[in-house]
Amino acid sequence: MAASKIMAEQAPLLKAADVIQFAAYKQDPDGFAGLQIADEKVLLWWSGDVPAPFKSTVEQARTIAPVEIQNSAHSEKQLTAAADQLEAAVGLRAGGPAHTILISAIGSGVRVLTTPGSRINGLRTPDVGVPVEFKEAPPAQTMSRCNDASPWPGGIGYRNSSRSLTGGPCVDNASETHTCSAGYGVKNSAGTTYLLTARHCGMVGDVMKDSTGETIGTASVGNRSQDVMLIRATIRPYVWDGGSTSASLRAVASYGNAPVGTSLCASGARTGTTCSYTVTEWRAHFLTGGITMVRPCRARALRWRKRAALQETL
Known part of the structure; x- marks a missing residue:
């Protein structure tokens, strides 16, 4: 399917997702994990029970497009805290092999990316309370509008x-x-x-x-x-x-x-x-160089x- 058609079909779903996302920014709820578009609906991933104030936001979004709440294993806050601990323990700045840490947008865990050939067997990592997986992957490289002017x-x-x-x-x-x-x-x-x-x-x-x-x-x-x-x-x-x-x-x-x-x-x-x-699902928590998904x-x-x-x- 052409990209333009897909984008047009996703427009109401994105509008509904915006209602939820901006409420999450403002309210900063503990259980919020992330949002997903799938099967012509918005999936709200949440760890634990959705509090009453946020349920009203979900109902507002449902007037725009279908929204379904999914149970996630961990919240965005939990995964971010885990990523911070891993960065301090095995990130390049700490002398470790990790160049990027990814956190799951549906709350499943974190993924640590290391340069191919890194010796990760026996690598000592802290218990961060969430699932952690290691994967070898090269740091993404910088990939013209060369001459413009102000503004x-x-x-x-x-x-x-x-x-x-x-x-x-x-x-x-x-x-x-x-x-x-x-x-x-x-x-x-x-x-x-x-x-x-x-x-x-x-x-x-x-x-x-x-x-x-x-x-x-x-x-x-x-x-x-x-x-x-x-x-x-x-x-x-x-x-x-x-x-x-x-x-x-x-x-x-x-x-x-x-x-x-x-x-x-x-x-x-x-x-x-x-x-x-x-x-x-996976989004970068920190970078040390090169362009990667943010x-x-x-x-x-x-x-x-x-x-x-x-x-x-x-």
């Missing part, structure tokens, strides 16, 4: 001028390099505007420039565990569409959650727009729904 749209290639990072050449000028792709533009409740991007592309205070040397802005906010960073910049509500040398832009309409099962498109500086992605609810620097990219708020 900045999403999907452009940029380089970190504050650090000696190197990227691939922009396809329209082999002498130009970029290190990362910018996500769509966002603004906070005070009206301050930013470009959303990945935290592993730099540090707060780093100055980001396009591939021709024009300054985009300075990284102002960063969250390593969610791999999110905000570049303070003037923005316009568009995202580059089409191939890496395309002159086509797609307007930003709204924002929303991307639960498990959501069909997505990606707009990257090197790859252009590519579709037929689907959000899986938590789709909160950090979609390189992922966007055709119906929903972000302009209004974080």
Whole structure:
């Protein structure tokens, strides 16, 4: 089925999922594990009993699309706490072999990714109270919209001028390099505007420039565990569409959650727009380098729904 048709069919399900997800952000309930789209319904994964205040949210979502509550073994909070312990014990910063930790969006457990060839037999890990599995996988590699101007749209290639990072050449000028792709533009409740991007592309205070040397802005906010960073910049509500040398832009309409099962498109500086992605159960808890899947609810620097990219708020 064409990606556009799948996205159109998922639209009411995503709207219902947004009602639940944003309530979870606001209420921060202990039992919430995640959301999934499957079998033409929204699945709400929950550990324990759903409290009465949140049940009213579920009923509100059910006026938009079918919602079914599923029992999960563990909550998002439990898995996040477990991931924090594992990072401190076996992450690269602690001298261990783990480069990425994934947490299940349906509450089943955590998955630790290590570089192929890592010696994990006999590896001492703490008892984190949830199922833990190890899997060898190489760290994902950085994969052009090379020359734009302020106000900045999403999907452009940029380089970190504050650090000696190197990227691939922009396809329209082999002498130009970029290190990362910018996500769509966002603004906070005070009206301050930013470009959303990945935290592993730099540090707060780093100055980001396009591939021709024009300054985009300075990284102002960063969250390593969610791999999110905000570049303070003037923005316009568009995202580059089409191939890496395309002159086509797609307007930003709204924002929303991307639960498990959501069909997505990606707009990257090197790859252009590519579709037929689907959000899986596993989402990255922390990164140490390279581009990998980020938590789709909160950090979609390189992922966007055709119906929903972000302009209004974080």
